[in-house]
Amino acid sequence: MKEIIPSPPPIVRNDAAAVQALFQKHVVPSYARFEIALSHGSGSHVFDVAGKRYLDFGGGIAVTALGHAHPAITEALVEQSRKLVHISNLYYHESQGRLAEALVNLIGPGKCFFCNSGAEANEGLFKLARKVGHDDGRFEIITALNSFHGRTLAGIAATGQEKVKKGFEPAVQGFRHVPYNDLEAVRDALSPATIAVLIEGIQGEGGVMPARPEYLLGLRRLCDEKKLLLLMDGVQDGHFRTGRFQSFQRILESGAGPGEGASASPSATDRSLAALEGTGFLPDAISMAKSLGGGFPIGAFWVRAPYADVLGAGTHGTTFGGTPLGCAVALKILEVVRNENLAGNARNMGEFLKSGLEELSRRYPAIIQSVRGLGLMIGVELAPDIPRLPGQSHRTQAIRFVNLLHTAGLLTIPSGAQVLRLLPALNLRAGEAEEGLKIIGSVASKLAG
Ligand SMILES: *Cc1c(COP(=O)(O)O)cnc(C)c1O
Numbered sequence: 463m464k465e466i467i468p469s470p471p472p473i474v475r476n477d478a479a480a481v482q483a484l485f486q487k488h489v490v491p492s493y494a495r496f497e498i499a500l501s502h503g504s505g506s507h508v509f510d511v512a513g514k515r516y517l518d519f520g521g522g523i524a525v526t527a528l529g530h531a532h533p534a535i536t537e538a539l540v541e542q543s544r545k546l547v548h549i550s551n552l553y554y555h556e557s558q559g560r561l562a563e564a565l566v567n568l569i570g571p572g573k574c575f576f577c578n579s580g581a582e583a584n585e586g587l588f589k590l591a592r593k594v595g596h597d598d599g600r601f602e603i604i605t606a607l608n609s610f611h612g613r614t615l616a617g618i619a620a621t622g623q624e625k626v627k628k629g630f631e632p633a634v635q636g637f638r639h640v641p642y643n644d645l646e647a648v649r650d651a652l653s654p655a656t657i658a659v660l661i662e663g664i665q666g667e668g669g670v671m672p673a674r675p676e677y678l679l680g681l682r683r684l685c686d687e688k689k690l691l692l693l694m695d696g697v698q699d700g701h702f703r704t705g706r707f708q709s710f711q712r713i714l715e716s717g718a719g720p721g722e723g724a725s726a727s728p729s730a731t732d733r734s735l736a737a738l739e740g741t742g743f744l745p746d747a748i749s750m751a752k753s754l755g756g757g758f759p760i761g762a763f764w765v766r767a768p769y770a771d772v773l774g775a776g777t778h779g780t781t782f783g784g785t786p787l788g789c790a791v792a793l794k795i796l797e798v799v800r801n802e803n804l805a806g807n808a809r810n811m812g813e814f815l816k817s818g819l820e821e822l823s824r825r826y827p828a829i830i831q832s833v834r835g836l837g838l839m840i841g842v843e844l845a846p847d848i849p850r851l852p853g854q855s856h857r858t859q860a861i862r863f864v865n866l867l868h869t870a871g872l873l874t875i876p877s878g879a880q881v882l883r884l885l886p887a888l889n890l891r892a893g894e895a896e897e898g899l900k901i902i903g904s905v906a907s908k909l910a911g
Contacts, residue, residue, distance in 0.1 A: 478511055498868060503530025506887050506894045508873065519898050520873040521885045524666070524698045524839070527753035527795055527804075529887035534798050535756055535791060542790035549786060551779060557789035564796050565764055568707040570744045572766035575773065576784025580697035581612025583749035583761040586778060587660065587693045588616050590747060590765060592636075593772050594691060595657030601635075602655040603693075606642035608668030608878075609661065611695055620660060623667070643673060645680040658691040658746075659684075663709030666698035669881040670834055670841025675714050682743055691769065694745040697761075701753035702799055702888055704837035705809030712836050714743055753888075756795045760788035804888040811890045812837035818899040826906040838890065842882040842902075848909055863905065872901040 481499040501511045506529045508518050518530070528535060542557075549555055562574035577583055592601050605611065607622040615634050618626045622639035636655075640647035648659055659681055665671040685692040699709035706712040746769055751761035762784075765772075782788075799805060816833055819842055823830040831845040844859050854862045860876035867874055867882075877883040886898075 481511060496865070496868060498873075505529040505531075506890055514871070516868070516871050516873050517894060517898055517901065518873045519884045519886045520875045521753075521887055522757060523875055524703060524752045524885040525755075525757055527701060527756045527888050528798055529889055530757075532756070532798070532889075534794050535758075538790050538794035539758070539787065542787050546786040548782070550781060551783060555786050555789075557786055557793060558784040561762075561784070561789045561792050561796075564793065565750070565762065568796075569748060569764050570766060572764050573770040574762050574764050575778065576789070577761040577763075577780050578751075578759050578782050578788075579612070579761045580695075580749065580751035581614045581617040582780065583697065583751050583763045584611045584620065584660075584695060585614055585616055586763045586773075587658075587695075587747050587749055588620065589778055590763075590769060590772055591658035591691050591693065593777065594769060595655075600655050600657040602638060602653060603636060603658045603660055604638050604640055604648055604651050604656060605660045606662070606665070606668075607639045608642060608665055608671070609639070609695070610665070610667035610698075611660070612697075642668070642671060643677050645677055645684065648681065649684060652688060652690075656688070656690060658693050660693040660695060662695045662697075662699060663713060664699040664704070664836060664839055666839070666883070667877060669843070669878045670839060670883055672709070672834065672836055673713055678710055678714060679743060682745075685746075691746040694748045696748045697751045698885075699836075699839055700748070700750050702805040702808055702837075703753065703839050703885070705805055705812065707805070708748060709836065709839075710743065710745070754795075755788055755791050758788055758791040760784070760792055799888065802889065807890070808837040808888045811886075811892070811895050812840065814892065814895050815840055815884065815899065818895070819902070822899070822903050822906055825903075826910045829906040829909050835884075838884070838886055838888060840884040841877060842884070844880050844882060846880070849911070851909070863909075866905045866908070867901060870901045870905055872898055 478497065478499040499511045500508050502509050503518065506518050508516050508530060546555065558576060565574050566572055575586055577586060588603065591603055595601050603620065605620050605622055609622040611617045611620040613626065615630065618630060619634035619637045627633060638651050640651045642665060661673065663673050681692055694710060696708050701707065704712040706715065744766060747763055747765040749763045754760050754762060816835065819830065819833040823833055828845050829848055830842055832843045834841050844863055848859055850862065856862050856865065858876065858879040860879055860882055863882055864874055864876050875883040875885060
């Protein structure tokens, strides 16, 4: 791996309170932020404005695939910005074509559309599905309970969580939610108006819940049988996070042991798993964003034949989609991931972290109930009723635990009320993984009293 040289400390004139005051005065209060004001970073570490160092296991919510201030990203940004930053999609430029080619090679035959965020990538999938179903009056998309698909009006309609919808009615029509990992529930929810099913391979905001291999294969069969599109939201679990480019590739991989797979019946799964890779499973379209640009905002969707040309000229677009700058960065990240085998690293570091966390769960069962996930997308389910330490006022256990980890120098992301989420950089080093486990262990030990 390339050596990451820490940048010099910035001018430390602004303190956290001054930064927070600026936000209180001028920034829409739509986020409940943690009391941390960050200033700079290097690799898997970030520093706050007072100079305190944190190990970053949140990765900006699965975004900073190569960590912070990676020299290859900096170089790609600088080099490309000297040539062309933006041209609009009225013209061709090589790197958008090259990036589409690279994504197609990683997924399967098809085509790509570029945009700027996960919500926008999903919006593209909704429009694709509606266009496909338009002439026979089909428009309904079935999604999962506890899913997350973004914050636009259609995104919150697609999201299977009431809290994101409240106050924004009337909802965009045509979405129905069913329990995740339940094939029969999808079958029961079908109507003559159904055109598509949309799921995450691993529910991220829903507490890091991986799809069972049987569920994915069953959905594919059901969608083929009923002439529906199978859409996958790969915004969070994609881009090598699980050890393969897309999470379904990892979930359906032969040799995924019972500890790594999500199945409740490991023996039956083991037997059928060898056959799964040969099934050639592919969804009809996949949305991507987050890690795709490693922090530079870029989103995309991939779509296969016979749907790849459905969105013809004039049907869809966005000013900033697939700019020369965004594509140069995304291509550079793919190059680094390949050259440094970061897919393998995500797999190995993920297994290391997971077994370390399982060890902590055995040692502190009253604090850590269970651990799940694939590669570097890990959910730590906290035990119910962990005692509060004095001064801990936050509502959810997840937030209280995350705050204790902050004090101890580790950034993580809460997922729901009970789950701690780890989404570190794909180039996380063994020493950093150990450091993180040590910090989580120290907080668990403190809470266990
Ligand atoms: C983050 C996320 C989105 C939304 O992406 P934005 O870039 O925030 O719009 C959509 N789906 C999933 C699964 C996500 O994790």
